[in-house]
Amino acid sequence: MEYPPPLTRLIDELRRLPGIGPKSAQRIAFHLLRKTKQETTALADAVDRLLDEIRLCSICNAFTDLEVCAMCADPARNDAVICVIEEPHNLSVVERTRDFRGRYHVLHGTLSPLQGIGPDELKIHGLLQRIGAGGVEEVILATSPTVEGEATAVYLARILKPLGVRATRIAMGIPVGSDLEWADEVTMSKALEGRREY
């Protein structure tokens, strides 16, 4: 069954998006056909203007519409601690805890030699500059506990130590609320290793 070209074109574009299969793409397209021109234009505009208006923060590399992001510009946050994350969207995971009031630094990836991603492909240079400017006491390495995330954290810890800053790693262990029964052996091993005195 062939849809008219403008409809097919939209369905094809929607299918390129993550998590959108052919069925969802079709459903969204038919949904939009029931909307007003004003509503579809609002969506089209939001998509179209995204890349024009969003850039990387010149300090931490988070996405922002300004030269310096709201997080870096906030005078209430603590300059002495930088939390290093892989991707811009990881920031909300840390922020949601409301436990961290320091600054951030976004690497935009992890070391991955097989994919040709070395230290020069990540935003590490800027991190070293920030530390070089002084005032940073601790860098929390909050990359994911994956092979690449771990390798990146180990690499950063090694180059940070000589600079006189504490490099710390987020704890790995059993997720809160989950049954021990379902923990894999590596996580369980990390949980034992990271055990703390009551």
Added chain:
Amino acid sequence: MEYPPPLTRLIDELRRLPGIGPKSAQRIAFHLLRKTKQETTALADAVDRLLDEIRLCSICNAFTDLEVCAMCADPARNDAVICVIEEPHNLSVVERTRDFRGRYHVLHGTLSPLQGIGPDELKIHGLLQRIGAGGVEEVILATSPTVEGEATAVYLARILKPLGVRATRIAMGIPVGSDLEWADEVTMSKALEGRREY
């Protein structure tokens, strides 16, 4: 955690789409931030031009970019049988069977007195005109086997009978490949009622 306004705006727009929750909307927005301007413009254009370029076929009410849709314009299809469907996207479900070579008619809804949808709100007038023009022998009522779909089929059958055309209803029964164990009683009852001699 607040994202910059252009990003928040896009996430909000995406969340309005069916099947897209806050997490998916965020994921898609961050995905688009990694794309080229050319790629995001292609998506924005496809959305923006949709309503300008798509209209309803003047014969069957399917979505088309022409005055008459490809299905109605196809000289190889059989004018004597019209398959009545609720929504334009139902067409592909029937077409995929490759068993139907007649024409279609899209109602754009079902009778639903509680929602104030009566016969005048559906594209029934055009169907009667097509039948009045002659040559139609059978109308297959392929609305969904829901309360509204059934009511709509019964209503149409009643007004079609006096016009001298056969009004048929698609079969209801146990879906092919499914275990009888899971059939609900109404479906099982329909399956028994619709039983056929070997």
